[in-house]
Amino acid sequence: MDFEVIGINSIATCCSDHAQDPTSPLGKILRVDVDEPGFVGGSALRYGIPASNPFLDKTPWRQEVFAYECRNMWRCSQDTVAYRNGERRIFCGDPGARAYEEIDVIRSGRNYGWNIKEGNECFDSSKCSKGTIENEVLLIYVYNHTNLFNAVVGGYVYRGKKLPDLYGRYLYGDAMTGVMSALTEDSDGWTSSPLPVCDRKNYPCGARARPRNFILTFGQDEQGEIPRVKLTFCVSSGEMYLLTTSSITAFKDDGVALKIVSSLGEKAVTCGCGGRGESTVMVVMLMMSVLTWFGSWSVEDVD
Missing domain, CATH: 2.120.10.30 (TolB, C-terminal domain)
Structure with a gap:
């Protein structure tokens, strides 16, 4: 057993x-x-x-x-x-x-x-x-x-199918800064690289919101899809999710659930809406930057 x-x-x-x-x-x-x-x-x-x-x-x-x-x-x-x-x-x-x-x-x-x-x-x-x-x-x-990095939040080894450049890397964050990073293992041990927010011109339509200031936790789904009614944690390998909030307290309901998805890479996009590139689509996503050896990825609101 x-x-x-x-x-x-x-x-x-x-x-x-x-x-x-x-x-x-x-x-x-x-x-x-x-x-x-x-x-x-x-x-x-x-x-x-x-x-x-x-x-x-x-x-x-x-x-x-x-x-x-x-x-x-x-x-x-x-x-x-x-x-x-x-x-x-x-x-x-x-x-x-x-x-x-x-x-x-x-x-x-x-x-x-x-x-x-x-x-x-x-x-x-x-x-x-x-x-x-x-x-x-x-x-x-x-x-x-240093620089307010002082509260690690453990995450997951990414084993999903949609982000091959992140496969096998351990994603984690710092609660107080809201910065998410990835650990990579090689013969010399582990190295960490931050995953910063990318330029808004590379957001697809509907990707116009940012995460809250603080990271609470990470999650995974089972088959790469997530129920629309709630965030599913602690199940078998799949795509990864992020829960953020505007304040570290249990007395405010200002959190948001985000999903890590593929970005548009170097492709710039304009969605219209007064020429500001703002989307009228009611799906909120956050796109993250392209790193030299991570490839491009982003975070999508599933609330």
Whole structure:
């Protein structure tokens, strides 16, 4: 049986040691079987513990723990295509506390360093001085808090069919700047490139609105199409979506759902409407720029 349910229980405050406490579920990635009830220490649970969990029957560890010493994983996703060893890798964005944001690939039984380290740097000097962190795994990408970049939002490895230049790249964003970027993997590791907004002359008719200021989350559809009534998240590979808002609050309904679609490339277009190039079509899209090795792409409102 393939246990793919990964519970994110990683909230651990700035200076707490929950992430390092093997008896606490906080600051951890949890892995459970939601289809089969189980028992732990004679107590009945509404879920089972997969037999391959790394800390099964290892006192004093919580048996649900899959990985540990996480800070506050914000949006995790599993690649729908297997890696070289057959593993379907899990990617998570983990916001920092003081200076660094990081992106991790989650591996069984591995240590992600919080609150000993933040990103690749020492966070608690009294703990860093003790030397090597047991079972530590290196993050795949880190960036520091500059120019308001300070809240990573994890995304997805793009596995859709309509944007071949983005295939296999991990798309993610920064909540506070609204900037979306893509990570590319090669033999030397991972590199990141921003995906900025393109010139309006390359927007097709109907592409006249921009996203809101802040990124909340990403999504995928199953077959490259999305229901008109809602945004579908966390399903199998397909096209990608973006949810943005004008303010970081739960008390305003000013968000908008956007879809990443093909742009017009170098072709300029005028849609009429008073010679301003503005469209009368009621579909709103956002077109993004052409990058040297990404090709052209855009974002389309599906609300």
